[in-house]
Amino acid sequence: MNTPYIIYHMLRADFLERTRRSSFLLTLGLAILIGFIFLPPTDATNLMFALGPWRGVYNSAWIGSVYGILFAIFMPLLGFFLTKSTIERDRRTRVGQILATTPMSKPVYVLGKWLSNLTVMAAMLVIINLMAVFMQWLRGEVPQIDLLALSVPIWAIGLPLIALTAALAVFFETIPLLSGSAGNVIYVIAWYILMDNVALPGLFRYNIGDIVPWADPLGVTHVLSAMQAVGNQVTPDYRGFINFGGADFAVVPQVANFAGITWTADILMDRLMWFGIAALLDLAAALPFDRFDPARATSPEGKPSSLGIWLRSLLPNRKQNQPAEPAFALAGKVILTPITRRVHNSRFFSLLRAEFKLMVLGKPWWWYLIAVFVSLLGLGGPPGGGGITFALALIWPVIAWSSLGMRETFFDTYKLTYSASSPFRRQFMASWLSGVSLAMLAVSGATLRMLLEGHAERLPIIFVATLFIPTLAMALGTWSNSSRLFEVIYLSWLFMGANGVVPFDFLQTHQTTPNLGQLVAYMLLTLIFFGLSLAGRWRQIHAS
Amino acid sequence: MQLYISDVSKQYHGKVWGLRGFSLDLGPGIVGLLGPNGAGKSTMMNILATITRPTEGTVLWNGVDITRQPDALRRMLGYLPQSFGVYPNLTAQEFLEYMAAVKGLDPQTARRCIDELLQLVNLTEVRKRPLGGYSGGMRQRIGIAQALLNDPQLLIVDEPTVGLDPEERVRFRNLIADLAGERIVILSTHIVSDIEATATRIVIANHGRLVMDTTSERLLQAVDGKVWEWLIPSTELAAVKNAYLVSGTLRRADGIQMRVIADQPPHPEARSVTPTFEDAYLKIISNGKMQ
Structure with missing residues (x-):
């Protein structure tokens, strides 16, 4: 059996299993809702995404870019929580123990899981791309739909990002400390710190300075920078501030034409670099992966952690030399302590x-x-x-x-x-x-x-x-x-x-x-x- | 003490009936509920344990409808489900303390019962060990202990010997036999020998319906004189299997000893033998396939 064949079937089974779950539909619904809210009717005074006192005209470049940015903001969080359960499920359903007895290597397994996570999120990217087409038609401000201008920002921003998110989900699942709730908390905190201070500085506070590709995993700084440049042309005292998350202007805000950015080979290479980093991160996950060895299992799915057992050993009244498994032996006639008082809502x-x-x-x-x-x-x-x-x-x-x-x-x-x-x-x-x-x-x-x-x-x-x-x-x-x-x-x-x-x-x-x-x-x-x-x-x- | 099940049916999503028109009237003693996989045993157990509500029919515990007032039964109920989990980071002692609190036992009584039950299932020495490190058999014993915590008047045990080794299985049967008396014990299983060893009354279900409600003696009488054994050459095995209801085969140096259930002698050399529960069970379950 060759490796691509194994990976294909792992990917297929995982994809079908997960896209048939309500959590997938819920996440998709949430993504569509966000997409809908962030592109309000043309006469709306309350905007969820605006460049100071104006917004871009609803052309393909603007809609594609806004959807790309929205995807970059929300998907690493939604996607991580949607996909970070694939190894846990194999462990819980004991399918993992069966897989462990096959010749499949650890790198092949984590690669399959990464591609499976990636495919699930890519399916959402397809839906969001279709949603962008629908929204441009629905709002009708610019009837001509330029599929390239609409789709390239979504995919150029989205694809490397979901690759990274998919790899992080696998990586977190293979590290015992990060596989449970503690890992989820750490991820969310790290995500917000990253978003607030590194990846999206221009979104909330000030002008984007020099673009540093290695500090831009979200891939939105080029687009944001171009949006701010338009803002500077429209409003002389515009300071690069982008209203995100709700701003009521009392009157219908101005609109300006945003033509999008040219996705040069350099920019696309920068994005591709993140794809490569994601692949390396995923392969690195093969190192700590326990290959479903129950002896290395950690709580809550399997045995408690060795640290937990050691800590318990420090508690008083612990008997030493406990038998591994005492036999089930009945000593004499079984008589249970009678419960005489059975009070409703007691204790x-x-x-x-x-x-x-x-x-x-x-x-x-x-x-x-x-x-x-x-x-x-x-x-x-x-x-x-x-x-x-x-x-x-x-x-x-x-x-x-x-x-x-x-x-x-x-x-x-x-x-x-x-x-x-x-x-x-x-x-x-x-x-x-x-x-x-x-x-x-x-x-x-x-x-x-x-x-x-x-x-x-x-x-x-x-x-x-x-x-x-x-x-x-x-x-x-x-x-x-x-x-x-x-x-x-x-x-x-x-x-x-x-x-x-x-x-x-x-x-x-x-x-x-x-x-x-x-x-x-x-x-x-x-x-x-x-x-x-x-x-x-x-x-x-x-x-x- | 009476558990009255009247015309109970359960329909699942997709209009699949798990149970159809099931009626029983139970008093103290051990009732064995037998049936193949998919017979509706676990559905019945879940309804009696107030986990699932019937689509049709009523279940009365001492005259009280448990669908409307489930707590009337829950206070008296001990339940060991077919499959259940434990909290892996809790020790056996902590888990039983938690279950005692859930069942509403006061702390003093709970402590006494927990000590007693840990001793009963011989887990006293490992009571401080987290349950995550327990074997399947040990977890099953913790399940048994939690079911007995509140000195239940109705004890429901669903496939209780799964996960136990043969020796433990025998001990568990003895435990069940000891626990009977002034309580109703419902033992659901597809392992005939578990029922044979303990139950005084036997209920057989198949395809969601009650097929037979009888005593162990009458069950055996149903196949008395209908179980036959004789020796055949191995080349005839397929033909005999095709023609008769086979309840056992034993390979010997001179051929295969067949054990079949049939109204008439299947072969001139066949001799009638003493029937077992397994013979009777097979006959009832495969009724219609036989000659």
């Missing part, structure tokens, strides 16, 4: 404590270390640093909250828990309250500090935030049966809020006085998410 606090333990146990050692550090920082950090300490305090528990609502399905314990008494009133509520308790514990240091500094008026904001976050986790967990959706949405929400996008700033860190309207809006949102969580759990129970 809720015991269950809450058990759910809390379940949520925080088994995390990597550094998670507990960060928890202690962040708590101390909240109490003893620099004066006036409330915003950042609250944001930090609400990042580290992400990998604990993200198990809310999905844990029972993910670990296949739902038949045990849902057949116990009152899965709604007791287990669901205890699980949700354990998330709320963790949120309150996480911000307790910073809250105490805030009160000592005399900002008691912000207490309701913090309280609502501690309800909002676990409720969001519960809602997304019960509907997606995965931790990733919450991780990506919550962290995006938190970072957008921290970057001053007011509707997402549930901590109101960018507002000097508490905004009551926003507080009420988040209370309502929490209620909506709570309702969604209940509906999601109902669905889980009755779909099982």
Whole structure:
């Protein structure tokens, strides 16, 4: 059997499996929605993407370039979370163990997985390209569709980017530390830092300076630079600022003609370089890949990590020389302790404590270390640093909250828990309250500090935030049966809020006085998410 | 104590019926639910465990409809599903503490029950070891322990011996036999010997329907005088398999010893032998294929 044949069939099976999943359709729907929102009708006063006080005329070059930029901003995040499960699925379904017994080498396997991730995202790129054609026809500002001007920016920006995202997804899956929720959190944080400071400097703040290809994995600086040049011609005092994410101009903004850029061989070579880097990164993933060896498996899919076992060995009362597997032997007649009192809704606090333990146990050692550090920082950090300490305090528990609502399905314990008494009133509520308790514990240091500094008026904001976050986790967990959706949405929400996008700033860190309207809006949102969580759990129970 | 299943049906997506018109009236004792894969056993177990709701029909626990009031049964229920997971980072002790809390046991009773059950399934020495490091058999024993935590009046065990070695299987059967008495134990399996060893009442299902509800004695009587053995040359094997319902073959130096189920002697040299559960089960399941 030759290698291309193996890779083709791995790619085909993976592609069919994933494009038939609801998560693919959901991501595609989201991408189409974003594409629709960012190209509003020609008479709209509120623009999601504008160059200062004007926008480009809806010709093929503008639409293709805007879609290319949008793809560059959103796809590395959406694509990563859409595709980062391919090796995990082989592990979970035990298909991996079968593959491990074949002559297929590790580089061939990771190559197949990379190409499979790439194909899934390329399918989305095709849909987005078609969407761009449709949108130009729909808006009708410039009837002539120039397919080349429309498609080249989408593919020149998009293809190397999805190659890189696909390789990163494989790479993260092969590194034990990065394969789980911790890896997702690290990816999102790294992504936002990269986007905010390196890859898209011109988008939010200032003019793009010299274009450095190796610092431009997104491949958008050439296009943005050309857009800013048009801006400078149209408005003399234009300072290169690009409105991204919503700007209401009260009147219909000006339009200017943007002819696009010439995709020279040099620019295309720069993009190709990222394709090469992606391929190398993917092949590098073959080194740490464990080839489904259960002896090297890490939690949660397989055996706990050796570090976890070692840490447990430090706990008191551990008996030494335990047998590998004690035999199942019955000693005499079986008599169970009779349960005389079977009270409905009893012992809720015991269950809450058990759910809390379940949520925080088994995390990597550094998670507990960060928890202690962040708590101390909240109490003893620099004066006036409330915003950042609250944001930090609400990042580290992400990998604990993200198990809310999905844990029972993910670990296949739902038949045990849902057949116990009152899965709604007791287990669901205890699980949700354990998330709320963790949120309150996480911000307790910073809250105490805030009160000592005399900002008691912000207490309701913090309280609502501690309800909002676990409720969001519960809602997304019960509907997606995965931790990733919450991780990506919550962290995006938190970072957008921290970057001053007011509707997402549930901590109101960018507002000097508490905004009551926003507080009420988040209370309502929490209620909506709570309702969604209940509906999601109902669905889980009755779909099982 | 009574579990009354009345005309229960379950339809899945795609209009596939997993169960059709299933009725049973159960009291204390061990009921063995037998059937081939796809017979509807697990669907029935899921309905009784209040995991799945029937499309039609009712299930009454001591007169209470469990579709409307599932908690009436859940407080009394012990359930060992056919397949289930555990939280790999929890130890056996922590996992059982969690399950005890989910079942609403008070901490003192929970501690006592956990100690008792860990001893019962002989996992006391490894109680502090994370479940992720447990073998399949050990996990199954943890499953058994969690099912017994609340001293259940209704114990449902679905394919319980899967993953256990032969020795463990025998011990598990003894455990089930010991646990009967004043509780209803429903043992669902496709392994006939598990039922043979423990059940007093036998229910056979096939294609989602109840085929037979009987006692072990009457089940055997159904094939009494209809099980035959004789020796054939190996060249005749295919022809005999084609003509009769074969329940066993044994290769010998002088040919193949056939064991078939038939109303009349299949061969002049065939002799009638004592029937087993497996013979009876095969006859009922393949009813219509036989001569």
